[in-house]
Amino acid sequence: MICQSCQKAVPDGTAVCPYCQAQLNASNPFSSPTQVPQANFAKQPANNPNQGDATGGVIPYKNPKALIAYYLGIGSGLPMIGLPIGIAAFILGVLGLRDRKQNPVIKGSVHAWIGIGCGGLFTLLWGGLLLALILGVAFG
Ligand SMILES: [Zn+2]
16 A cells, blocks of 8 residues: 555555554554554653663663762772772672662662672782781781
């Protein structure tokens, strides 16, 4: 059949023209009452402010603890000053994960885990080096 709106050939029985989105009621008039609510339903996710929000993206803006834990976790790789940064990253990561559990919509579990992982790892590394240094000085 031919779309009355854009004159392109579309498969018979198509409710909505795939080229111009015009309602194709002529050949199938009984389908139109059910097509209208479906078309409205399909539009809803795009118009819904809760969908496609920044929180649905890569960066968990609404979970600042997890986000800060992530950056501190990376910063904890700095020699020696990374020790307190790593401890902070670990704690913030745990807090961020707890917030994420209480309110899953804020997301951030990946960032929180990176903070916990990197922060914990570098805390052990720098802490171990510092301990070795202290022991080395003490017992020379
Ligand atoms: Zn058309």
